[in-house]
Amino acid sequence: MYREMGLANAPPQSSQDDAALLALVKRGNEHAMASLFDRYSAVVYSVALRVLRDPASAEDVLQEVFMQIWRSPDGFIATRGSLGGWLAVVSRNRSIDALRRKKPTEQVDEMVLAAPYNLANESERNSMMEKARGVIDKLPVEQRKTLEMAFYDGLTHSEIAEMTGEPLGTVKTRIRSALTTLRKAFQS
């Protein structure tokens, strides 16, 4: 699986944690920037590609997100080890913005993530990915599809309700239920 994800051929991961790399980036260390890119570019790019379905546009988002790190590393209010999570969500939001052709929303970039796992650690990150996929695969199809439409397609609950013919409340509940199931899987 990791071979499929391209992680087997990834450059050796630095033992430095994200905070240390960000501190170096803040001091203008380009090698630290390269290390962060090598660590998280695949996830950022893949999320953007999933939303935009266009490699060139996805690489534009990739560039934009990492340049944001370079320009203002202080902007990352990160739970220890959650920079990867933050980047994944920011990549999704930037891609949705690109899809809607609207200006990037800073509000969500300033988000705080509660993340108990250390995504900077490659093995922990891979383990989390595998586990999350397993949880999502086991979700009811309606929940999985609804969450997918909201997260990756950027459809509002009203749009989803209109497309699926389900009541608004049902759409909202499905999204919440899917996320709750995912959370509980990691709490257990």
Next chain:
Amino acid sequence: MSSTRHIEQEDLALFAMQLLSRDESATITTHVEHCAECRQQLAEVQGDLAVYAHTVDIHSPSAQARERLMKQVAREKKELPIERASTTGAGSGYRTGLDGDRTIEDEPQRSFGSRSFPWAGWAVAAGLAVAAGNLYHERDAMHGTLMRQSGQMDQLTADAASAQQVMDAMTDRTAKHVMLVKAPATPTPPVPQGRATYVPEKGTLIFLASNMEPLQPNKVYELWLIPADGRNPIPAGTFHPDDHGNASVILPPLPRRIEAKAFGVTIEDEGGSQTPTLPIIMAGS
């Protein structure tokens, strides 16, 4: 949704995914800012979404993407901040505070000025360097100019001293003026003679006379410049001969660029005249 009640989880999820209207988002933003419990809930939803994002099929970006980024990074090189104590080790660094007193980093926050004007220091330094360079070159140029002007001054001083010496010799009443002429076969009495040197372009005139006869009291010799264009004679100075009959008119005030047809000398009342009084006792052209 209400600003007084907690935000429902469903709405927090939609808010986190930017799927609410502008008004709904604004309401939640305001509420979350003041509600630690909802802030905590939102952080957990964001964490859930981060996990969900990692379920995507992973594809590696092209090698060109990395190259592109690093080129851009190199283009936007940062200034190196002043070294300060910072701890980025495993036991410190980034922590989250979902209870409102979160810490970004143990490292002190940069000041507003340094955040707002990160290049200001370097810009000022560069400006000073350029200004210093300009000042150096200006100083160098001024030094060269000064040296050239100093040399010119020395030359002018020498010229002026020489000219003054000439003037002093010509106007010194004790100077002996001797005119040498072809030796006559039979002795003849000396006749008055005058030599005018005139530069029309500059209006410069030097007149030297010898063998001039003494004048009656209240009388004076007056030199005249007779223009070539037919205008009236122009007074060119008065003079009294010394005991040896020598006299001179040096640099009288004359208009420039007046071509002279001839020069003449008359005898006028003391103080001179604006028109010559005949007869003209000396003339030359």
